[in-house]
Amino acid sequence: MARKHRLPSPGRVTAVLGIYVLMxxxxxxxxxxxxxxxxSSIKSNQDILSNVFSLPTSIKTANYHNLFAGGQMPIWLLNxxxxxxxxxxxxxxxxxxxxxxxxxxxxxxxxxxxVFCLIGLMIPPQALIVSGFKWMSLFALIGSRWALILxxxxxxxxxxxxxxxFFQAVPRExxxxxxxxxxGHWRIFSRIMVPLARPSIGTVVVLNFMWVWNDFIYxxxxxxxxxxxxxxxxxxxxxxxxxxxxxxxxxxxxVAAGVPxxxxxxxxxxxxxxxxxxxxxx
Amino acid sequence: xxxxxxxxxxxxxxxxxxxRKRRSWPALIPFIGPALGFYVMFLIIPLIGTIFxxxxxxxxxxxxxxxxxxATNYTxxxxxxxxxxxxxxxxxxxxxxxxxxxxxxxxxxLALNERLPLSTMFRAIYVMPTVISMVVIGVVFDLALxxxxxxxxxxxxxxxxxxxxxxxxxxxxxxxxxxxxLVDVWQNFGIYxxxxxxxxxxxxxxxxEAARVDGASRWQEIRRVTIPMLRSTxxxxxxxxxxxxxxxxxxxxxMTRGGPNHASxxxxxxxxSQAFTEDNVGYGSAIMVVLLAIAFVFAFIWLRLFRSxxxxx
Numbered sequence: 001m002a003r004k005h006r007l008p009s010p011g012r013v014t015a016v017l018g019i020y021v022l023m024x025x026x027x028x029x030x031x032x033x034x035x036x037x038x039x040s041s042i043k044s045n046q047d048i049l050s051n052v053f054s055l056p057t058s059i060k061t062a063n064y065h066n067l068f069a070g071g072q073m074p075i076w077l078l079n080x081x082x083x084x085x086x087x088x089x090x091x092x093x094x095x096x097x098x099x100x101x102x103x104x105x106x107x108x109x110x111x112x113x114x115v116f117c118l119i120g121l122m123i124p125p126q127a128l129i130v131s132g133f134k135w136m137s138l139f140a141l142i143g144s145r146w147a148l149i150l151x152x153x154x155x156x157x158x159x160x161x162x163x164x165x166f167f168q169a170v171p172r173e174x175x176x177x178x179x180x181x182x183x184g185h186w187r188i189f190s191r192i193m194v195p196l197a198r199p200s201i202g203t204v205v206v207l208n209f210m211w212v213w214n215d216f217i218y219x220x221x222x223x224x225x226x227x228x229x230x231x232x233x234x235x236x237x238x239x240x241x242x243x244x245x246x247x248x249x250x251x252x253x254x255v256a257a258g259v260p261x262x263x264x265x266x267x268x269x270x271x272x273x274x275x276x277x278x279x280x281x282x
Numbered sequence: 283x284x285x286x287x288x289x290x291x292x293x294x295x296x297x298x299x300x301x302r303k304r305r306s307w308p309a310l311i312p313f314i315g316p317a318l319g320f321y322v323m324f325l326i327i328p329l330i331g332t333i334f335x336x337x338x339x340x341x342x343x344x345x346x347x348x349x350x351x352x353a354t355n356y357t358x359x360x361x362x363x364x365x366x367x368x369x370x371x372x373x374x375x376x377x378x379x380x381x382x383x384x385x386x387x388x389x390x391x392l393a394l395n396e397r398l399p400l401s402t403m404f405r406a407i408y409v410m411p412t413v414i415s416m417v418v419i420g421v422v423f424d425l426a427l428x429x430x431x432x433x434x435x436x437x438x439x440x441x442x443x444x445x446x447x448x449x450x451x452x453x454x455x456x457x458x459x460x461x462x463x464l465v466d467v468w469q470n471f472g473i474y475x476x477x478x479x480x481x482x483x484x485x486x487x488x489x490x491e492a493a494r495v496d497g498a499s500r501w502q503e504i505r506r507v508t509i510p511m512l513r514s515t516x517x518x519x520x521x522x523x524x525x526x527x528x529x530x531x532x533x534x535x536x537m538t539r540g541g542p543n544h545a546s547x548x549x550x551x552x553x554x555s556q557a558f559t560e561d562n563v564g565y566g567s568a569i570m571v572v573l574l575a576i577a578f579v580f581a582f583i584w585l586r587l588f589r590s591x592x593x594x595x
Contacts, residue, residue: 027407033422049431102314119326128332130332130335131334134331189313214416216531257415260415278522279522
């Protein structure tokens, strides 16, 4: 919608000012807690307790030292990293394969099976933890990273939806040409479709990264020792409304928020595309 | 779907169909088999398991002690005042958060669509909270709202509003649910704003131009042309934001654990404490099934939309 209002009327000037004031207020309400968390993490506990607002006068690394040298933050980061990398890579591979199957084969009950695969998008994960916990304990997996990884590998719905839509849009001519050259399904999938789908796979990876990295309910239930905690569970160890370890807590929160924020800032395009693809508008 | 395609190389119409089908199954299974396997094992089976466990009376320790009790857990739900209020809180949470997220994201998208300077920056900021873990958000707000050490009370005092409140936030049973709803809206409206922005870009400019020729103001144009054009997007946004709110757990668990005195109890937190704290696995599962039932109502509507959307193509 191109703007045609060349000469701004007084009414429009007031409206624009009003919009700016509102947009800025909302932006401040978002940025302030985040910035407050970041700068509090380099203040000493006493400084925070004497004035929660004041900016740090000097950079104190004691909180981070507590986390990394004195605490278990390195183990939690490692747990989160291993679980997230393995799960997200698995989700990407599984859903790309399945999406290719749905996009190129025709078989009876295909649409029904596809819809069945989308149920996962609708289910609140916390509704499954009770029986999921018992199911995992049948395999003696409670307490192991595998309980989490296997659970996340069931989260294929989003990837199947996004990648099937992409594969379906690939012009038939490209595939037919490869087929005439004697390429089979595996060759077409790995040499043509996957390279073409790289941006869409990126979208699937970025969104699933956020979901798996930030997941809280499954680690809460499936993990039973502090050395197996993931980041969201680990940071809760410092939660205390009495402010006993306030500085360390702020540092833990900053680390936990920093990773997905960094991924978002770098892969904003993929993230936005993923949101749109998930809303059936992609 | 208009784009149903076959794997076989452009078969002539006369090709015998059964022969092609028989050939496609062995090739198909390696593609969809692995994903379906994990999906069924770790999502569908726990889903069915939840429904099964909800029909049993089980303390959760010994598999031999599972007793089938039929609908007993469900009749017990009706007599559990905490469940009733948890159900009510969930429905209120979903309905209010859905409306606020839809209105808020529409307003933000319309404002950013004016292409004023700094719009891209505002857009990036508004999406930021959605990528941060709900646990982090929960702990930060828990601290900020703490009556003794928090941020909000000194802030209100500084601008002269200190006497307008009793200084209690998450500990006040009347304020706790509205605060949790606001946190959810604050964290997630950015996602829906993105969906609205992409829909706004797709609206042809001729319509607005026609309105402008007729002398409509910008605001009239938005109200009479733009918002009606966004009707189907609004449907999708309401649905997705409703489903999103139904998934609330971490924020409530971290900020209040359902308290004070169950004032912020929702279905997922109550089911969680019944199953894991009280060892009432069957009863906790029944609470989760109620949550699933609400989710399936949303899923059903979503599928209808999805189908009609697919037919449009």
